[in-house]
Amino acid sequence: QGSKAEFTTNWLRWWDKSGNLLLWGSELVEQEKQRAEQEKLRAEQEKQRAAQERQRAEQAELELEQERISRQRLVQKLKELGVNPENL
Structure with missing residues (x-):
């Protein structure tokens, strides 16, 4: 028993x-609509x-660049203090 086209019967x-x-x-x-919606959601995910x-x-690239800049500053500071960083 069920409803179809506004009729409820067997x-x-x-x-x-x-x-x-x-x-x-x-x-x-309806099944195809649901499948399409699931595919749309999968694509969005x-x-x-x-x-x-x-x-x-x-x-990660930004962090690497910041690390490179920090290293350059440290090397410059060591050189200003008369320390050769390559001898460390």
């Missing part, structure tokens, strides 16, 4: 050899993951 339904219910056209449309990875890589 309906004859069919299954395939594997035991899967054969869907009505409207059910197939992948896009967000890629953006996060890009941000992580940019952050």
Whole structure:
């Protein structure tokens, strides 16, 4: 028993050899809408993951650049104090 096209009654339904219910056209449309929505969500999650990875890589590059600048300042300071950093 179920409702279809504004009618509530007993309906004859069919299954395939594997035991899967054969869907009505409207059910197939709804199933496809849900599949498309899931795919859209998956694509959005992948896009967000890629953006996060890009941000992580940019952050790592910034940290490396800051470390390089700090090293250069330290070398300069040591030279100003008359210390050759290569002899350390």
